[in-house]
Amino acid sequence: MSFARQSTLALLYGHGENAREAARTTLGFPAVKHVAIYDKAGTLLLDKGEPIDWVPPPVPRLRADHGLAHETNSAWHFLAPVYESGQEENEESPFSLDRVEPKLIGYVHVVLDKSGLYATQRSIFFDNFTSAFIFAAILLFLLQWLTARVTRPLNDLALLMKEAEQGAVDVRSSLRGSKEMLNMSQAFNKMMSVLGERTTRLDHQNAALLREMEERNQAEQQLIRYRDHLQDMVDEQTRDLIEARDAALVAERAMSAFLANMSHELRTPLHGILSFASFGMRKLDRVSKEKLHQYFQEIHDSGSQLLRLLNDLLDLSKLRAGKMTYEYNKSDIFHTVHIVLNEFEGLLEEKNIEVVVNSMDVHKLIVFDENRVAQVIRNLVSNAVKFSPKNSLIEVEVSYMQDDSVSLSVSDQGVGIPEDELDSIFSPFAQSSKTQTNAGGTGLGLPICKEIIERGHHGWIRAENREEGGTRMTFNIPALEAA
Numbered sequence: 001m002s003f004a005r006q007s008t009l010a011l012l013y014g015h016g017e018n019a020r021e022a023a024r025t026t027l028g029f030p031a032v033k034h035v036a037i038y039d040k041a042g043t044l045l046l047d048k049g050e051p052i053d054w055v056p057p058p059v060p061r062l063r064a065d066h067g068l069a070h071e072t073n074s075a076w077h078f079l080a081p082v083y084e085s086g087q088e089e090n091e092e093s094p095f096s097l098d099r100v101e102p103k104l105i106g107y108v109h110v111v112l113d114k115s116g117l118y119a120t121q122r123s124i125f126f127d128n129f130t131s132a133f134i135f136a137a138i139l140l141f142l143l144q145w146l147t148a149r150v151t152r153p154l155n156d157l158a159l160l161m162k163e164a165e166q167g168a169v170d171v172r173s174s175l176r177g178s179k180e181m182l183n184m185s186q187a188f189n190k191m192m193s194v195l196g197e198r199t200t201r202l203d204h205q206n207a208a209l210l211r212e213m214e215e216r217n218q219a220e221q222q223l224i225r226y227r228d229h230l231q232d233m234v235d236e237q238t239r240d241l242i243e244a245r246d247a248a249l250v251a252e253r254a255m256s257a258f259l260a261n262m263s264h265e266l267r268t269p270l271h272g273i274l275s276f277a278s279f280g281m282r283k284l285d286r287v288s289k290e291k292l293h294q295y296f297q298e299i300h301d302s303g304s305q306l307l308r309l310l311n312d313l314l315d316l317s318k319l320r321a322g323k324m325t326y327e328y329n330k331s332d333i334f335h336t337v338h339i340v341l342n343e344f345e346g347l348l349e350e351k352n353i354e355v356v357v358n359s360m361d362v363h364k365l366i367v368f369d370e371n372r373v374a375q376v377i378r379n380l381v382s383n384a385v386k387f388s389p390k391n392s393l394i395e396v397e398v399s400y401m402q403d404d405s406v407s408l409s410v411s412d413q414g415v416g417i418p419e420d421e422l423d424s425i426f427s428p429f430a431q432s433s434k435t436q437t438n439a440g441g442t443g444l445g446l447p448i449c450k451e452i453i454e455r456g457h458h459g460w461i462r463a464e465n466r467e468e469g470g471t472r473m474t475f476n477i478p479a480l481e482a483a
């Protein structure tokens with residue numbers, strides 16, 4: 001408006017230079033980039049400022065009022081009419097009585113640059129955006145902080161729950177914070193305690209169940225084994241029973257035989273003693289001294305036989321009760337053999353039996369109870385003589401073994417022993433089925449030998465039949481330490 005007023009003079013005189021100063025002043029405003037003045041015929045009187053992208057149309061098409069005439073991308077084009085009266089359009093004095101019609105003398109064209117506005121817009125937008133961004137960032141940070149503050153304890157609790165889910169029962173929460181958190185933490189801990197107790201109880205029950213199952217399994221296995229082996233067990237027990245019955249029968253038979261033998265063995269010497277004693281008494285004055293001596297000899301022999309029998313019985317009971325005492329010494333067993341064989345001289349002569357001792361000229365001193373081993377050799381030789389025919393041969397062999405033990409065997413050419421009785425003849429009162437009737441004896445000799453060798457000297461004794469006929473009785477005594 002001001003530029004339009006200041007252009008009046010230039011338009012009245014038709015000379016643009018009159019408005020040059022006003023144009024410079026107007027261009028001095030920040031957004032004004034171009035000013036121009038047109039007279040009413042449309043002639044350009046003044047044109048100042050930067051080049052423009054729009055030229056106003058010829059004057060008749062201009063509107064008679066001022067305002068925004070056109071808008072381009074970069075500028076607004078304002079056109080304002082200039083009137084001669086010196087009054088502005090529509091401007092009337094309140095004191096004027098006559099209405100004076102203003103006379104249009106030209107136009108001014110002012111171009112306002114949009115770039116400034118755009119810059120301002122951008123600046124405002126940028127400022128707004130920056131502050132909104134900062135505000136949003138602060139809000140976000142605050143939100144995050146608050147969320148973290150609220151969710152951290154929940155996360156911790158969730159982690160504990162996960163541990164609990166994986167089987168840990170001793171996890172406890174120590175959450176601090178709001179009342180709700182504390183309540184939740186306490187509730188969790190209580191739940192875990194109850195869970196822990198239940199788990200322990202369940203573990204115990206489980207272990208007890210497993211034990212019970214294991215026991216049942218074992219019992220079942222045992223039952224299966226029993227079932228599978230029941231027949232075997234029954235057979236075995238039946239066998240045992242049969243063996244026990246047979247053993248009882250054998251023992252009973254042996255006992256009957258023993259009683260029969262014993263009465264025979266007792267009666268024979270007693271009868272001898274009594275007969276020769278009464279002979280002697282009756283014929284005391286009539287018979288010679290030699291005859292009397294013979295009677296006494298018979299009485300003495302029968303007495304000795306009785307004594308030997310009683311000694312055997314006594315020995316066996318002592319040996320069986322483990323009450324027999326031994327006297328171990330270092331001796332030469334050949335010496336013992338010869339002493340025993342001397343005792344049999346008369347009997348051997350009577351049956352014309354020859355005894356050969358195979359010594360191989362080796363003599364060693366070994367540890368044994370001489371009297372007891374002599375008793376063993378005596379019984380073996382006595383049996384050999386008793387069960388051998390006349391004119392036969394008895395061999396006594398002594399062998400020293402590599403393990404320092406000594407073996408002694410007595411072989412004869414007698415009746416032999418049935419194979420299935422080779423063991424049983426070592427039982428008390430047992431006699432082989434081949435010799436029970438005629439040979440005499442009580443069946444105590446070999447059991448006594450067995451006790452002396454096995455218990456008294458930790459050795460062994462056995463009977464075998466020789467291939468060429470007859471029996472071989474062998475015992476072995478290991479090397480013992482001298483007492």
Ligand SMILES: Nc1ncnc2c1ncn2[C@@H]1O[C@H](COP(=O)(O)OP(=O)(O)OP(=O)(O)O)[C@@H](O)[C@H]1O
Binds near residue numbers: 425
């Ligand atoms: N050399 C042998 N030959 C054949 N049978 C034997 C021989 N030695 C032992 N026996 C058998 O073994 C049985 C038992 O012998 P053992 O010496 O124990 O008793 P015994 O000789 O009958 O009586 P005892 O020795 O008490 O006087 C004998 O009765 C006999 O049947």
Ligand SMILES: [Mg+2]
Binds near residue numbers: 379382383445
């Ligand atoms: Mg005998």
